[in-house]
Structure formats: C-alpha cells, structure tokens
Amino acid sequence: MRRTLSVAVFGGLLAVSALAGCGDSDGGAEGGGGDDGQIVLGFSQVGAESGWRTANTESIKASATAAGIKLQFSDAQGKQENQISDIRGFITQKVDVIAFSPVVTSGWDAVLKEAKDAGIPVILTDRAVDSQDTSLYQSFIGSDFKVEGTKAGEWLVKEYEGKTGDVNIVELQGTTGSAPAIDRQTGFADAIKANPNLKIVKSQTGDFKRADGKTVMETFLQSVPKIDVLYAHNDDMGLGAIEAIKAAGKKPGQDIKIITVDAVKDGMTALAAGEINFIVECSPLLGDQLMETVKAVKDGKPVEKRILTKEGTFTQEEAKAALPTRKY
Numbered sequence: 001m002r003r004t005l006s007v008a009v010f011g012g013l014l015a016v017s018a019l020a021g022c023g024d025s026d027g028g029a030e031g032g033g034g035d036d037g038q039i040v041l042g043f044s045q046v047g048a049e050s051g052w053r054t055a056n057t058e059s060i061k062a063s064a065t066a067a068g069i070k071l072q073f074s075d076a077q078g079k080q081e082n083q084i085s086d087i088r089g090f091i092t093q094k095v096d097v098i099a100f101s102p103v104v105t106s107g108w109d110a111v112l113k114e115a116k117d118a119g120i121p122v123i124l125t126d127r128a129v130d131s132q133d134t135s136l137y138q139s140f141i142g143s144d145f146k147v148e149g150t151k152a153g154e155w156l157v158k159e160y161e162g163k164t165g166d167v168n169i170v171e172l173q174g175t176t177g178s179a180p181a182i183d184r185q186t187g188f189a190d191a192i193k194a195n196p197n198l199k200i201v202k203s204q205t206g207d208f209k210r211a212d213g214k215t216v217m218e219t220f221l222q223s224v225p226k227i228d229v230l231y232a233h234n235d236d237m238g239l240g241a242i243e244a245i246k247a248a249g250k251k252p253g254q255d256i257k258i259i260t261v262d263a264v265k266d267g268m269t270a271l272a273a274g275e276i277n278f279i280v281e282c283s284p285l286l287g288d289q290l291m292e293t294v295k296a297v298k299d300g301k302p303v304e305k306r307i308l309t310k311e312g313t314f315t316q317e318e319a320k321a322a323l324p325t326r327k328y
C-alpha cells in the first residue's frame with residue numbers, strides 16, 4: 001500500500017503531515033501542543049505483521065485516549081525508511097514527544113539526533129536500538145527478549161532431561177535484524193548449549209508472519225528427515241507452521257513439539273488444544289506505561305531509562321485456565 005502525503009489546511013494555515021497509507025492521525029495534523037495544551041505524541045508503529053502487533057497498537061491508541069493525549073499514529077508497514085520519514089514528519093509538525101517501536105536495531109542515530117536537536121524527546125517502546133549514544137532517547141519500555149529465549153530453551157532442556165538420542169530442532173526466526181529475533185535466538189541457543197543432543201539443524205526467518213512461517217516450515221519438512229522440535233520466535237509463525245505440519249500428515253504438539261513466544265489468543269488456543277507445547281509470554285500491553293512516561297517527560301520529570309514489562313510462561317494446562325480472561 002502506498003504511503004500518502006496528506007495536506008490539511010487549518011484556518012488558512014497549511015499543515016503538512018506524512019502519513020502511512022494505512023496510518024491515521026487521531027490527533028489532527030496541527031503542530032506542537034494540541035488543543036487547550038493537550039500533549040501531542042507522534043508514534044511510528046512497525047506495521048501490522050502479527051496478532052501481537054495488533055494488540056500493541058490497540059493498547060497504545062486506547063491508552064492515549066484515556067490519558068487525554070493527542071496521538072499522531074503512523075503504520076510504517078515494516079519498513080525502516082518509513083519510520084525515519086515518520087519521525088521527520090513529527091519533527092516538522094513540532095509534536096511534543098516522539099515514540100516508536102524500531103523495526104530493526106541499527107540505523108537510527110542520524111534521525112534521533114535530528115529529534116534531539118529539535119528539542120523533541122524520544123521514547124522507545126517494544127524494541128531496542130543499538131545506538132551507543134543513549135542520550136538520543138529518554139527511555140526504552142519493553143520486554144527482555146533474551147530472557148524470553150532463555151525461558152524457551154530451559155523448558156526444552158527440562159522436557160528432554162534424562163532422555164538420550166539427538167533432538168533435531170528447527171527455528172523460525174523473527175524479522176531479520178530486529179531486537180526480538182536477535183535476542184530470542186541468542187537466549188535460546190545459550191540455554192541449550194550444555195546439552196549437545198539438542199541440535200538446531202535449521203534456522204530461518206519467517207518475518208514474524210503466519211504465512212511466512214507456513215512456507216518456511218514446508219521447506220524444513222522437505223529438507224530435514226526427522227524434526228523433533230520447532231522453536232518459533234512468535235505465535236503467528238508457529239500457527240503457520242502448524243498448518244504445514246498437518247498438511248504433511250504429522251501431529252503438531254506430538255510428532256513435533258512446538259515452543260513459541262507472545263501468548264496471544266490464537267497461540268493460547270492452540271496451546272490449550274495441545275498443538276503447541278509451551279509459550280513464553282511477551283506482553284503487547286505497553287500503552288499505559290508509555291503514556292505515563294510521555295507525561296513525565298513532558299513535565300521534565302526524571303524517567304527510568306529501562307522500563308521492563310512483566311511477563312510469564314504458559315503450559316497447556318495453564319493456557320486452559322488463562323484463556324477465558326485473556327485480554328488479547
């Protein structure tokens with residue numbers, strides 16, 4: 001979908017804002033503070049690639065409304081160049097605060113320096129950047145993806161404790177170059193490395209997307225004679241892989257054990273049904289923490305440089321108990 005440049009004229013004033021083809025600006029395109037001193041927050045979202053992302057976007061929009069913050073929301077459709085132009089658009093509009101979830105970790109220093117030079121504070125949510133200059137952002141709110149990978153690996157070590165014979169693992173990685181993909185891979189590999197029988201025989205990106213998870217799993221099934229375990233960096237890729245496993249006449253959760261990350265409703269439903277064996281939670285509900293931080297930053301109050309989200313893990317039994325009250 002093309003990204004469009006929308007021009008809005010307010011009482012003779014021309015305000016120009018760069019909006020994603022599917023972005024929307026909840027707060028109008030006026031620059032600087034909103035009506036009657038409301039805070040204007042420019043937010044650039046990764047895209048709409050997964051159930052987690054949808055829940056994250058809903059959380060941010062709902063929390064902005066509840067906090068009385070005018071939200072300029074843009075969907076970057078998974079492209080870093082779109083996020084960079086979003087941020088430049090927010091600078092032009094003189095928003096009060098900029099927040100974004102960086103689709104990948106590197107390549108942000110120049111545009112973050114432009115925001116800093118314009119006196120606009122930046123908050124990172126969900127994913128990190130690898131900038132050495134941490135003065136370029138006020139805070140990073142999100143999960144510890146390495147811990148998530150470790151939790152997945154530790155479950156697998158326990159699952160195969162005392163068993164002999166090679167365990168062939170295939171891995172569906174998240175978006176190449178993204179913080180969750182890098183850290184979930186590292187955390188998992190570190191957690192299993194003391195167990196040489198647990199072997200990662202194939203590892204390839206499925207871009208956090210269900211369709212890609214299915215097609216990559218099809219290639220794994222064709223090229224790996226005996227697959228014992230699938231480790232997918234998110235539920236959506238795991239759910240796509242389940243379709244491929246079933247089409248190959250195998251039982252997901254039994255013939256091939258499956259571990260995923262996120263714990264969105266569709267993943268938890270498959271876990272409760274026995275098609276997934278273990279899910280590590282990664283909470284998308286970052287909206288409230290973000291808005292509290294936006295207000296504190298606007299008021300010049302000190303904020304934590306690193307705000308960690310709390311999250312757990314789910315077995316099949318725990319998923320059955322949790323599903324009825326699951327928020328996302």
Ligand code: GZL
Pocket residue numbers: 049050051052053126127142143180208233234235236261262282
């Ligand atoms: C994690 C987030 C990841 C999710 C995926 O915080 O960045 O991106 O795990 C989403 O589902 O696409």
